[in-house]
Amino acid sequence: MKIAWGKNAKMKRQPVVVSTKPGLPFGVDSDTDEAEKEETAGANTNCPGTKPLDTAESLQHLGDKLAEEGKYHEALCRWEAALTLAPDNAILHEQKAQVLLEVGDAWHALTAATRATELDPLWPEAWVTLGRAQLNFGEPDSAILSFDKALVIKHDHDGAKADRETAVRLVKKRGQLHSSGLSTNKRRFTVGENSVKGAEGEEKADETAVPSG
Numbered sequence: 757m758k759i760a761w762g763k764n765a766k767m768k769r770q771p772v773v774v775s776t777k778p779g780l781p782f783g784v785d786s787d788t789d790e791a792e793k794e795e796t797a798g799a800n801t802n803c804p805g806t807k808p809l810d811t812a813e814s815l816q817h818l819g820d821k822l823a824e825e826g827k828y829h830e831a832l833c834r835w836e837a838a839l840t841l842a843p844d845n846a847i848l849h850e851q852k853a854q855v856l857l858e859v860g861d862a863w864h865a866l867t868a869a870t871r872a873t874e875l876d877p878l879w880p881e882a883w884v885t886l887g888r889a890q891l892n893f894g895e896p897d898s899a900i901l902s903f904d905k906a907l908v909i910k911h912d913h914d915g916a917k918a919d920r921e922t923a924v925r926l927v928k929k930r931g932q933l934h935s936s937g938l939s940t941n942k943r944r945f946t947v948g949e950n951s952v953k954g955a956e957g958e959e960k961a962d963e964t965a966v967p968s969g
Contacts, residue, residue: 767776815838815841815843816847816848819835820851831854831855835848835852835855846871847872849869849872850872852865853869853889856868858907863893865889866889866890869888878909880907880910884906887900887919888919890902891919896924896927901918903920
C-alpha cells in the first residue's frame, strides 16, 4: 500500500466542520466559552508540540508532514489532537488507519477505517483502507466485501482490484487447509508495498506444511 498523504485525500470534497457556536474558539468570550477553550487546550496539549489554539486543519497538515517523513507516532499524535476538534473528519480517520497499518496496529486501524466509511460511505479510498485493515486482522471475507463496495463506487480502482485478488486467494487457501485438516491460524499478513508478495509467501509456506500427528 503506497501512502501519499494529501494526494490520497479527497481534494474536491474536503469535509467542512461547522461549529454550533460560530467564532469559537476565537469569538466572543463568555464563561462557557472560556471553559470550552480550556477543555480543548487540555486535549491538544496532551500531545507534545501542540499549542492550545491550534486548529484542526493546522494539526492535520502537521500530521501529514510528519507522516511523509516517516514519523508515524508523531503524526498520529497530531491527528488525534485534530480529531478532538473535528471528530467527523473522514479524511483524518482514514489517514489514521493507514498509519496504524504501517505501525502494525491492525485492530485500531480497522476501527478507524470503519469510522471513515461511516462518515463518508461514498468515498472508495475509505473502503479500500478498511479492506486492507480487515486483511491484516485476518478477515479476508470481510475484506472482499469492502473492496467490492469500493469497486461499486469506482470500478477502475486498481488498488481495490489487486487487494481483492489477494483476499480471494487467502479465502481459497483457507478452504484448502480446512479440507486437508491443516491449521488455519496463520492467515494474517502485513499490507504494505509488498502485500501481495507477503500473501504469496504465506501460501508457499502453507503448501509445505505437514499435518501433525
